[in-house]
Amino acid sequence: MSPTSQPGLLRRFLRWLFSPSAKWSVFALLLLGVVLGFGATVGTQVGVAWSGTNEFCGTACHSHAQFVYPEYQKSAHGHNRTGVHAGCTDCHVPHSYPEKLIYKARAGVRDVIAEFQGTISTKEKFEARRWELANHVWDDMRANNSANCRTCHNPETWDTSKQSEDAVKSHKKFTSGKATCIDCHTGMAHAEPVEPEDAGKADKTKPADDAKAEPKPEAKPAGEEASAAKS
Ligand code: HEC
Numbered sequence: 001m002s003p004t005s006q007p008g009l010l011r012r013f014l015r016w017l018f019s020p021s022a023k024w025s026v027f028a029l030l031l032l033g034v035v036l037g038f039g040a041t042v043g044t045q046v047g048v049a050w051s052g053t054n055e056f057c058g059t060a061c062h063s064h065a066q067f068v069y070p071e072y073q074k075s076a077h078g079h080n081r082t083g084v085h086a087g088c089t090d091c092h093v094p095h096s097y098p099e100k101l102i103y104k105a106r107a108g109v110r111d112v113i114a115e116f117q118g119t120i121s122t123k124e125k126f127e128a129r130r131w132e133l134a135n136h137v138w139d140d141m142r143a144n145n146s147a148n149c150r151t152c153h154n155p156e157t158w159d160t161s162k163q164s165e166d167a168v169k170s171h172k173k174f175t176s177g178k179a180t181c182i183d184c185h186t187g188m189a190h191a192e193p194v195e196p197e198d199a200g201k202a203d204k205t206k207p208a209d210d211a212k213a214e215p216k217p218e219a220k221p222a223g224e225e226a227s228a229a230k231s
C-alpha cells in the first residue's frame with residue numbers, strides 16, 4: 001500500500017464535501033438548508049425574546065439585577081397610573097438588527113464571566129461597581145443620542161403646551177443638538193449610583209452634572225442675553 005494510492009483522510013473528506021452527491025438530490029439538500037435556516041432563525045428569535053423578559057433580566061440571569069429590580073418597580077417606568085411601562089430591554093438593548101444581536105452576544109459573554117467570577121454577586125460588590133456600570137450605559141446612550149429613549153418618547157409628537165416651562169426651555173437644548181436625553185435624565189428607572197470619592201480624577205462624569213454645569217445665561221433667550229451684556 002503506497003502512500004500516494006490512498007489519499008489522506010482530510011483530502012478524502014474535502015473531495016467528498018465538494019463532489020456532487022449521488023445519494024442526495026439537490027432538492028433534498030435545499031430542503032435541509034431551508035429547515036436548518038428556519039430552525040436557527042426561530043431559535044434565535046425565541047432566545048432573544050425569552051432572554052429579554054423583565055423576569056430573566058431582573059432575576060434569573062443577572063444576579064446583580066435583583067438589587068435593581070425593587071427600585072425599578074417603584075419608578076415611573078416600572079409602575080404608574082396608566083400601566084404603560086418600559087421593560088429592562090426597552091432601555092438597555094438596541095432595538096435594531098444587527099446591533100441587537102451584537103449587544104446580546106457581547107453582554108452575554110461579559111455577564112457570564114462576571115457571574116462566574118462573582119464580581120457583582122453580592123449587594124456590596126454590586127454597589128462598589130455600580131458607578132462604573134452606570135457609566136457604560138451613559139456612554140452608550142450619549143453615543144447614540146439616547147436612541148432607546150426616543151423609541152418611546154418622540155420629541156416630534158410631544159405636546160409642549162402640556163409640558164412645564166422648565167421642560168420646554170431645557171428641551172430646546174435637545175432640538176439644537178446641545179444635549180441628549182440622558183445628559184439631563186439620569187436615574188429614570190432605578191436609583192442613580194453615587195459617584196465614588198476616588199472617581200474625581202477619572203474622566204468619567206455624571207451626565208446630569210455636565211448639563212447643569214452649563215452657565216445659566218445659555219438658557220436665556222438671545223435678546224435677554226444681549227441686553228444683559230450692554231448693562
Ligand atoms: C418603552 C417605552 C419607554 C422608554 C424606552 C423610555 N420611556 Fe420614559 N416614559 C415612558 C412612559 C410610559 C412614561 C410615563 C409614565 C407615567 O405614566 O408616569 C415615561 C416617563 C418618563 C419621564 C417622566 C418621569 C416622571 O417621573 O414623570 C421621563 C423624564 C422619561 N420618561 C425619560 C426617559 C428617558 C430619559 C428614557 C431613556 C433612558 C426613557 N424615558 C425611556 C416610556 C418609556
Ligand code: HEC
Nearest residue numbers: 149153155162163164166167170171173174179180181184
Ligand atoms: C437640557 C436638559 C434636558 C434634555 C436634553 C432633555 N430633557 Fe426632558 N426634561 C428636562 C427638564 C428640566 C424637565 C422638566 C422636569 C420637571 O418639570 O420636573 C424635563 C421633562 C421631561 C419629561 C416630562 C414631561 C412632563 O410634562 O412631565 C419627559 C418625558 C422628558 N423630559 C423626556 C425627555 C427626552 C425623551 C429627551 C430626549 C429626546 C429629553 N427629555 C431631553 C430637561 C431635559
Ligand code: HEC
Nearest residue numbers: 057058065072077086087088091133134137186187188189
Ligand atoms: C427607562 C429606561 C430604563 C429601564 C426601564 C431600565 N433601565 Fe437600567 N439603566 C438605565 C440608565 C439610564 C442607566 C444608567 C444609570 C442611570 O442613569 O440610572 C441604567 C443602569 C443600569 C445598571 C447599572 C447599575 C446602575 O444602577 O446604574 C443596571 C444593572 C441596570 N440598569 C439594570 C436594569 C434592569 C435589570 C432593569 C429592569 C428591571 C432596568 N435596568 C430597567 C435605564 C433603564
